[in-house]
Amino acid sequence: MPLRLHLVFACALLASHAEAAAPAFSTRPNVIVVVADTLRPDALGWVAGRNATPALDALAREGRRFPAAVSPVPLTLPAHTSLFTGLVPRRHGVRDNGHVLSPRVPTLAEALKRAGYATGAVVSGYPLRALFGLDRGFERYDDALTSEQGQWRDRPAAETTAAALTFVRAHRANAPARPFFLFVHYYDAHDPYVPPPALRRPGARGAYDGEVAAVDAAVADLRRGLHALGADANLLTVFTADHGEALGEHGEATHGFFVYDSTTVVPLVVHWPGKLKPGASDAAARLIDVTPTLLDLLGLPRFPGVDGVSLRTLLEGRSQVVPPAYVESVQPWLGFGWAPLRALRTADAKLIEAPRPEFYDLARDARETRDRAAERPADVARLRGLLREVESRSTVASAGAADAEVLESLRALGYVGGGAVASEPPAGLADPKDRVALKAQLVSAENALQSGDVAGALRAFDAALSQEPDNRYALLRSGVALARLERWREAVTRLERAVRADATQAEARYELADALTAVGDLPRAAQEWMDVVRLQPRRAAAWSNLGGVLFRRSDPRAAERALARAVELEPRNDIFVENLSEVRYALAQSEARAGRRDEARRLLAQALSAEPQLRRRALLDALLAPLVP
Ligand SMILES: [Zn+2]
Numbered sequence: 001m002p003l004r005l006h007l008v009f010a011c012a013l014l015a016s017h018a019e020a021a022a023p024a025f026s027t028r029p030n031v032i033v034v035v036a037d038t039l040r041p042d043a044l045g046w047v048a049g050r051n052a053t054p055a056l057d058a059l060a061r062e063g064r065r066f067p068a069a070v071s072p073v074p075l076t077l078p079a080h081t082s083l084f085t086g087l088v089p090r091r092h093g094v095r096d097n098g099h100v101l102s103p104r105v106p107t108l109a110e111a112l113k114r115a116g117y118a119t120g121a122v123v124s125g126y127p128l129r130a131l132f133g134l135d136r137g138f139e140r141y142d143d144a145l146t147s148e149q150g151q152w153r154d155r156p157a158a159e160t161t162a163a164a165l166t167f168v169r170a171h172r173a174n175a176p177a178r179p180f181f182l183f184v185h186y187y188d189a190h191d192p193y194v195p196p197p198a199l200r201r202p203g204a205r206g207a208y209d210g211e212v213a214a215v216d217a218a219v220a221d222l223r224r225g226l227h228a229l230g231a232d233a234n235l236l237t238v239f240t241a242d243h244g245e246a247l248g249e250h251g252e253a254t255h256g257f258f259v260y261d262s263t264t265v266v267p268l269v270v271h272w273p274g275k276l277k278p279g280a281s282d283a284a285a286r287l288i289d290v291t292p293t294l295l296d297l298l299g300l301p302r303f304p305g306v307d308g309v310s311l312r313t314l315l316e317g318r319s320q321v322v323p324p325a326y327v328e329s330v331q332p333w334l335g336f337g338w339a340p341l342r343a344l345r346t347a348d349a350k351l352i353e354a355p356r357p358e359f360y361d362l363a364r365d366a367r368e369t370r371d372r373a374a375e376r377p378a379d380v381a382r383l384r385g386l387l388r389e390v391e392s393r394s395t396v397a398s399a400g401a402a403d404a405e406v407l408e409s410l411r412a413l414g415y416v417g418g419g420a421v422a423s424e425p426p427a428g429l430a431d432p433k434d435r436v437a438l439k440a441q442l443v444s445a446e447n448a449l450q451s452g453d454v455a456g457a458l459r460a461f462d463a464a465l466s467q468e469p470d471n472r473y474a475l476l477r478s479g480v481a482l483a484r485l486e487r488w489r490e491a492v493t494r495l496e497r498a499v500r501a502d503a504t505q506a507e508a509r510y511e512l513a514d515a516l517t518a519v520g521d522l523p524r525a526a527q528e529w530m531d532v533v534r535l536q537p538r539r540a541a542a543w544s545n546l547g548g549v550l551f552r553r554s555d556p557r558a559a560e561r562a563l564a565r566a567v568e569l570e571p572r573n574d575i576f577v578e579n580l581s582e583v584r585y586a587l588a589q590s591e592a593r594a595g596r597r598d599e600a601r602r603l604l605a606q607a608l609s610a611e612p613q614l615r616r617r618a619l620l621d622a623l624l625a626p627l628v629p
Contacts, residue, residue: 038244039189122163236270258433
């Protein structure tokens with residue numbers, strides 16, 4: 001369903017910048033950042049020659065191209081947040097999908113908007129929906145995904161291009177004197193791989209390569225459309241990916257778990273005809289360098305204290321030493337309860353910090369097949385020193401830290417919880433590479449759950465828990481399975497354990513709140529729903545469910561506030577609108593009963609204007625009939 005989200009909490013920060021005078025921008029180029037989600041460089045013709053990607057090959061040929069740039073994290077939302085802030089995830093605080101970007105962290109879109117740019121984004125997958133906060137600074141953030149049977153449907157590349165061109169067309173019509181900044185996100189290469197049949201390529205990875213071909217065709221249409229609209233005369237384009245895809249390497253099917261190059265090396269192209277000479281560089285440029293580079297190329301103030309650097313010198317064809325890349329995945333820890341992974345990668349070597357560290361000589365062993373940690377202790381120590389240096393930098397925001405304004409509004413509704421931030425992993429956790437078999441078991445249990453074999457999934461998750469009783473993934477997903485089977489009390493017990501393992505796990509809290517609601521434990525359900533909105537303040541369904549519980553607890557005033565927040569966030573959601581109107585109708589009745597006729601009339605008018613069919617009921621109600629407008 002198409003959603004227009006109201007930027008409730010981000011506005012304060014934007015407002016403080018709004019007064020700054022916009023500099024002259026008549027000569028500034030239009031800027032487009034195109035991100036192909038889940039794109040391995042070797043799926044591109046210009047990198048490996050095994051796949052025909054003519055549009056992306058042309059873009060690369062005409063631009064400065066880096067076939068082996070490095071993403072700081074193989075997860076969609078954290079990687080995009082790094083791309084647009086210049087910070088590594090441990091510093092911007094968005095370390096997993098579902099985390100919410102703090103308003104304290106400056107973004108590229110904000111900086112460009114402040115400089116006079118018209119800013120727009122078109123995103124195509126759930127992890128980038130506006131509620132997670134990456135929309136800050138974008139005047140238009142199109143995350144209008146549709147859902148089918150409760151599952152979000154990713155936007156196909158052709159529709160993404162059409163939406164991007166709609167933004168440019170509207171901009172040309174309304175504000176052609178302003179330059180524009182547009183972020184275009186293609187999600188097709190993310191699993192499941194279902195390319196248009198004509199684009200499917202032969203071989204084991206033919207479906208994946210076919211999805212990349214679909215993105216290539218959409219980029220061709222985007223460039224044609226921009227040209228037809230006259231928007232490409234002075235256009236600076238960045239093309240990159242948020243992360244790669246393992247495709248079975250290192251025992252990983254997709255991405256997010258390990259930090260090997262198969263999921264963390266990405267292509268990067270900076271294309272600015274007439275300004276930057278075409279050429280290739282084997283430097284290990286980093287996603288975190290993109291925002292500092294763009295600010296530098298556009299002559300805008302740099303963000304102080306970020307991890308990325310401007311690549312301008314390299315782009316101008318001169319030599320530049322790019323600092324080594326810091327890479328992490330906390331998914332093994334946050335998702336499973338195993339040790340998190342961090343890596344330090346130079347152009348030719350890589351250290352992976354794990355319970356058993358790994359060292360790879362990338363110059364001789366690009367596929368990271370032979371761990372040389374034991375034979376290269378001096379190199380291990382050197383890279384470890386560089387890794388510690390990055391980790392000693394102070395964080396700008398922390399995962400799970402509560403927004404003060406949100407906390408205040410929740411306390412007004414009776415919230416008594418705290419603002420727990422993610423706990424640091426203790427020593428002695430399992431090494432993720434020793435858990436590949438158990439992870440495969442969990443993936444197959446998850447597949448059973450997704451395909452509707454709930455009982456089979458529960459058996460498989462229980463089998464995993466018998467091996468590892470505190471496995472976070474098995475706790476959460478078996479709790480979901482129990483809930484689907486309507487074994488609510490067991491679901492509560494299971495999900496409580498998942499929440500105890502990680503207090504910042506919004507999905508576990510959401511499922512626990514739902515189960516507590518189902519068993520009728522309304523006081524605890526209300527607290528738990530409030531914990532969900534503390535972690536994800538713009539999650540409309542949680543506000544709506546909170547309102548429902550408060551109403552059942554005979555607190556219609558608080559229920560009205562929570563439901564009004566849900567409607568504010570998703571004004572077109574019929575269920576939220578109907579529930580809010582019902583609560584206002586009930587409040588009108590009690591106000592009328594208490595003799596406060598003006599207040600009753602106001603509430604009734606609000607209810608009837610949103611939900612006209614309530615008029616009939618009101619006219620039959622002796623108390624309310626005289627107050628019907
Ligand atoms: Zn992604």
